[in-house]
Structures are given as C-alpha cells and as structure tokens.
Amino acid sequence: MSRIGKQPITIPEGVDVNIDGNVITVKGKNGELSREISPIIDVKVEDNQMTFERPNESKSSRTIHGTTRAIVNNMVKGVTVGFEKVLELNGVGYRAQKQGDKLVVNVGLSHPVEFEAVEGLTVDVPSNTVISIKGANKEHVGALAANVRAVRPPEPYKGKGIRYRGENVRRKEGKTGK
CATH class of the missing domain: 3.90.930.12 (Ribosomal protein L6)
Incomplete structure (x- = not known):
C-alpha cells in the first residue's frame, strides 16, 4: 500500500471539489484548478475527506496511486494558501x-x-x-x-x-x- 496514497485529504472550509469522471476541479479563494487524473484511481469524497483507492496491486496502479493523491493535495493547498x-x-x-x-x-x-x-x-x-x-x-x-x-x-x-x-x-x- 502506498503510504502517501492511503492518507486522506482534508478539504478545508471554503474549498469546493467537483469530480466529473476522471477530471477533478478544485475551487477556492485563490482561484480554480482543474486536472485530469488516471481513470484507474477511484476518488471518493465523504464528510470533507477525499480518499484514493486503486483497483489492484499491479505496478502501474501502485505508481500512480500516491502521485495522484499528491497532485490533488497540491491543488487543494494552491487554492487555499498558494x-x-x-x-x-x-x-x-x-x-x-x-x-x-x-x-x-x-x-x-x-x-x-x-x-x-x-x-x-x-x-x-x-x-x-x-x-x-x-x-x-x-x-x-x-x-x-x-x-x-x-x-x-x-x-x-x-x-x-x-x-x-x-x-x-x-x-x-x-x-x-x-
């Protein structure tokens, strides 16, 4: 299991996360960022928490798991703090x-x-x-x-x-x- 990929992202107050297929859009006080992520990663938003899950333990899904979480976390940080x-x-x-x-x-x-x-x-x-x-x-x-x-x-x-x-x-x- 990816140490970074399994950590949830806490969505702060005033940040809106929208998931449309494999495109994630994050809106906040500093602007709006949108990014297409890998379709093999499953993203769930529940109670101001984002979690990322991979379907299997193949090398390709393991490598993209933590990377996807880090990219989305940087998007959330960017629209709040910059x-x-x-x-x-x-x-x-x-x-x-x-x-x-x-x-x-x-x-x-x-x-x-x-x-x-x-x-x-x-x-x-x-x-x-x-x-x-x-x-x-x-x-x-x-x-x-x-x-x-x-x-x-x-x-x-x-x-x-x-x-x-x-x-x-x-x-x-x-x-x-x-």
Missing part, C-alpha cells in the same frame, strides 16, 4: 525589474532577458536582486522559477548567478599557483 518561490540574484550588476507585465533580468549577458507574464501567476520584484513568484498552481510556479534560474545558474567558484532563496551552492577551490 505557492511561492523566491529567487535571489548574486553578482555585480545583476538586477531584475518589472516593466509592465514583463520581468526583465540583467545578469551579465549582452542583452536583458525578458519573461512574459503567465496567467495565474504574479511576479513581484521587492528589491532589484530579489524575485518573488506566487500562484495557485505549484507546477507553473516551479516551472517559471526554473526558467528564470536557468538564465544564469549559480556557478561554483564565485557563487554568482540566480539561486533559490535558501539554496546552498557547493563552492570549489580555484586554481593554485606555484
């Missing part, structure tokens, strides 16, 4: 700014890199070296944060680059002269 990723820019002259609905990042390249606004996400730049990405969909928040970080990932010698807040970059020793 998700946030914070990126920090380290380096001389590295800065970010918001121009209209675009995020513009200058990180030592010959050109500034622009990111278009993604629907459902809010991008804030509280200071010119900090980028905050917020939204209800955990996948979209993480994907945009990963795309911004990929412009200039932190390098191991001086630590310059874009990193997640709290990320530990392993430092290497430079060359030694004779």
Whole structure:
C-alpha cells in the first residue's frame, strides 16, 4: 500500500471539489484548478475527506496511486494558501525589474532577458536582486522559477548567478599557483 496514497485529504472550509469522471476541479479563494487524473484511481469524497483507492496491486496502479493523491493535495493547498518561490540574484550588476507585465533580468549577458507574464501567476520584484513568484498552481510556479534560474545558474567558484532563496551552492577551490 502506498503510504502517501492511503492518507486522506482534508478539504478545508471554503474549498469546493467537483469530480466529473476522471477530471477533478478544485475551487477556492485563490482561484480554480482543474486536472485530469488516471481513470484507474477511484476518488471518493465523504464528510470533507477525499480518499484514493486503486483497483489492484499491479505496478502501474501502485505508481500512480500516491502521485495522484499528491497532485490533488497540491491543488487543494494552491487554492487555499498558494505557492511561492523566491529567487535571489548574486553578482555585480545583476538586477531584475518589472516593466509592465514583463520581468526583465540583467545578469551579465549582452542583452536583458525578458519573461512574459503567465496567467495565474504574479511576479513581484521587492528589491532589484530579489524575485518573488506566487500562484495557485505549484507546477507553473516551479516551472517559471526554473526558467528564470536557468538564465544564469549559480556557478561554483564565485557563487554568482540566480539561486533559490535558501539554496546552498557547493563552492570549489580555484586554481593554485606555484
């Protein structure tokens, strides 16, 4: 039995869960998320509790059981609390700014890199070296944060680059002269 898959999800107050075949729609104060799940997983909602059951012990049903529960749990968390990723820019002259609905990042390249606004996400730049990405969909928040970080990932010698807040970059020793 999947340890995660067998745990029920408690549906908080103000969250509406709708199951239509194998499409689950979750509505809350932060918006509405919809996702198609595997048809082999049986979802039941009783007394503000969601449970997930698999039909048999085959490898395919075991692998999708916990994954489905985790995805739906992230949907419930997203519409109630939301998700946030914070990126920090380290380096001389590295800065970010918001121009209209675009995020513009200058990180030592010959050109500034622009990111278009993604629907459902809010991008804030509280200071010119900090980028905050917020939204209800955990996948979209993480994907945009990963795309911004990929412009200039932190390098191991001086630590310059874009990193997640709290990320530990392993430092290497430079060359030694004779």
